[in-house]
Amino acid sequence: MITARGLVQTFETRQGRTRTSVTAVDGVDLDVAEGEIVGFLGPNGAGKTTTLRILTTLLKPTAGTATVAGYDVATQPVQVRRSIGYCSQVGSTFSGAYAGDEVVDHGMLYGMSRKDATREGQRLFEQLQLDGLWRRMPKNMSGGQKRRLDIVMGLIHRPSLIFLDEPTTGLDPQARANLWGHIQRLRGEQGATVFLTTHYLDEADALADRIVIIDKGRIVASDTADNLKAQVAGDLVTLEVATDDQVATARDKLGSISADLEVQGRSVSGRVGRAGRAVPGLLRELEASGVTLESIEVARPTLDDVFLSLTGRTLRDAEAAAEAAPEPEGVPA
């Protein structure tokens, strides 16, 4: 559905008289199969939106090639546009127009008749739980309703591939979970391929069949969430012992099955491969050695751990760095 090879995008930015060239996307390769939900994960400023804008024909790449739905983004942009739906971060409807009107007009720009666009729009309104809001203005809708309206806009012409740019940014947890359900149903009911960008780890984890991680304009990993987590050496086991004199024993016992131990006060932690199998034996040994546990915690690796192991920084640190130096806005070089 999507094949990209060596995509590069550089921007020229100007501050006063000095011009600087910033590389937002630096040699991105992508392969997305039909029917997949792919999460494109990375901190702000990593190049997610720029990549998405190239794939949706809004931006011509400085170098590299991409085909989307079988068409070349550079030489067949109109065919690409016909085949895809796109929900941008900022929305797609005018706040002071009726939602239904916006949807129908949008469908008609794809060549649908008014009747077809109306029928399909109303069906999507129902499917995305927007019934009764056809004659409501987006300015009078909740954040979640507005995002669902954007998805209706992106789906009105029944595309086989839909791009969602940070679909749940700014939504409350309940609205997010609700939207995730809708996105998963899209694939189920329409057989649509979904390519979504996000900087939320839980979102990529919950939604995507496959996660592509981008950092500083480069793809650093691409796999299922489980496989990515398995690359991080094991689950994090944290023991908290009852007294100070038991710390050394606990450290020895955990150390026999884990390499990188960390001790903080009465808490000993380390990564253990297949913790589910190893922990019962560990508990028996600890008990036999007379160690009393206050608590034991086993945490599966998170995508943040994956990000840390791949880039040497946590996603949160990367976000903070990006905040300090926002994504360049300028003209394509």
Added chain:
Amino acid sequence: MSTFVRESLIVFNRQLRMNLRNPAWVIIGMLQPVLYLLLFGPLLEPVISQLGGNKYTWFVPGMLVQLGIFGAFFAGFSLIGEWREGVIEAERVTPASRAALLFGRLYRDLLQLFVQAVILVVLGLALGMDFNLAGILLGVVLTLLLGGACAAASNAFALTVKSEDVMAPVINLVMMPVLLLSGILLPMSFGADWLDRLSDFMPIRHVVDAVRGAFFGDYDVSTLGWGVGWTVLLFGAAVWWGVSVFRRENA
């Protein structure tokens, strides 16, 4: 129906609906020509009587061009609002022609201008303006083309700077010399020689002269030639600019 016409009409319909939903602007747009004619026209009487001829045949063409230019200059403001809400980008991912996205918006501005022109002409005739059908039609067509040029330029500029704060002072900066040097309110030949010469460099002055000439039924080849030439040139250049901005990647 060609795809281009169909797509531009979809955009036009949408724009028209949004305008009509805000009737205050529609009413202001309609009232403007009426107020100018009723409240400003009588002020001109003593001045125009020196020139001879009907004062409304002098005054209506100037008003027409003024409405054409100044109303259209502000057309880009609504585009910035649409851009901010993601509408422009949403339209640009559809297969619709980029030129249709601009032209649909121009139709809206031209329709508004046309209605204003009809009100102005009918009211002018009621007040005693000379009736010269061919001339009036020619004048209105020239005004529509000029208004289209200004609206296209305004849209192009709006989508380039994407900021009302930049746009407002620039429009004011452009409007001042246009208003003062194009003989909209009074013919430039009225003033000192040097001012008349200076205004020769203001393209819109020639359009005003041509429209005024047409209203008087005076089809002087040179005046008309310059007026029509500049109108067509400005329209072509502004539309080219507008379409290229809609086509550009980063818009």
